[in-house]
Amino acid sequence: MFCTECGGSISTADRVCPSCGARTENDRPAPARSLAVGRKMAVGAYKQPGFGVMPITRVVLSALAEGNVLRNAIALVMRVGAVLILLGGLLLVIQILKMSFQLPSATATIGGLLLAVLLAVAFFAVSQIYLLRAQSVHDLEDSPFTVIPILSILFRASGEAYAVGAIAFGVGGCLFTWLSGTSPTMLLSGLGGFMPPFPGLNELGGQSFVSGLIFLVTMIIAGFVALVVFYALSELVVVLVDIAVNVRRLVKGQVGAVAV
Numbered sequence: 001m002f003c004t005e006c007g008g009s010i011s012t013a014d015r016v017c018p019s020c021g022a023r024t025e026n027d028r029p030a031p032a033r034s035l036a037v038g039r040k041m042a043v044g045a046y047k048q049p050g051f052g053v054m055p056i057t058r059v060v061l062s063a064l065a066e067g068n069v070l071r072n073a074i075a076l077v078m079r080v081g082a083v084l085i086l087l088g089g090l091l092l093v094i095q096i097l098k099m100s101f102q103l104p105s106a107t108a109t110i111g112g113l114l115l116a117v118l119l120a121v122a123f124f125a126v127s128q129i130y131l132l133r134a135q136s137v138h139d140l141e142d143s144p145f146t147v148i149p150i151l152s153i154l155f156r157a158s159g160e161a162y163a164v165g166a167i168a169f170g171v172g173g174c175l176f177t178w179l180s181g182t183s184p185t186m187l188l189s190g191l192g193g194f195m196p197p198f199p200g201l202n203e204l205g206g207q208s209f210v211s212g213l214i215f216l217v218t219m220i221i222a223g224f225v226a227l228v229v230f231y232a233l234s235e236l237v238v239v240l241v242d243i244a245v246n247v248r249r250l251v252k253g254q255v256g257a258v259a260v
Contacts, residue, residue, distance in 0.1 A: 067146035071137055074150055078134035078157070082127040089123025103180060111179030115172035122168030126161040133157040145241055152237040159230025163223035170219025177212035 093116045100112025136153050143149065177183060 067140075067142060070146055071140055071150065074154075075134040075138040078130050078137065082130040082134070085123055085130065086127045089120060089127075093120045093123070105180070108176075108180030108182070111176035114179075115169075115176045118168045118172035122165050125164045125168075129157055129160050129164070144245070148237050148241050152234045155230045155234035155237065159227040159234075162230070163227040166219045166223030166226065170216045170223070173219065174212040174216035177215055178209065183211075183215075 096112060096116040096119065100109050100116065103109050103112060133153050133156065137150055140149055140153075173183075
């Protein structure tokens with residue numbers, strides 16, 4: 001479950017959010033019960049007999065409606081993705097090492113080695129992020145919304161992964177520029193759209209201290225902006241859930257008032 005105020009993770013037993021102290025849905029049992037009842041009714045609808053509907057269809061759709069299958073599947077995909085990130089990072093680091101030893105000067109080779117080490121650390125950190133977020137997806141509690149909490153976690157993981165990669169590449173690329181006198185993009189030309197443009201890097205000359213500094217600052221800004229944007233998207237998803245829940249309560253309250 002997620003706090004509707006700050007987006008932090010909360011358990012079903014928490015009456016207040018451990019992060020911000022806001023009251024949770026557990027402190028308002030009546031609406032929570034109504035949402036749980038509505039979800040059980042939606043799941044039960046798949047179990048009703050119908051003309052021409054095969055039992056396997058009811059089983060599959062019922063499992064999807066309960067959310068366990070979807071959460072476990074996405075958590076498994078994220079774990080597999082973490083392994084693939086490690087393998088892809090290993091191949092990239094090996095390629096950088098090969099190219100580094102082919103550079104004309106010893107200082108350039110040292111710069112390439114430093115860049116490879118920093119990128120290896122970054123890929124390991126990103127894989128750890130996805131493993132941690134996969135566990136968060138797996139541990140999600142049943143709620144009226146299945147996909148939206150998962151999207152919130154995925155947005156956070158994406159922002160964290162991009163920020164880690166950008167900062168590691170920025171530091172390694174800056175050192176490579178200072179030591180080799182060339183842009184680090186020559187070693188990572190196969191990354192394509194991953195890398196943002198670096199204005200002034202080639203024009204100033206790789207040996208310039210300012211060139212490496214521009215590269216470092218550009219990557220830090222790119223990583224910070226990506227982190228803020230993806231965290232904002234994550235919180236926006238939580239806010240939309242809160243709006244939907246409150247609108248449902250207001251509608252039910254108006255219907256109850258009219259009935260009385």
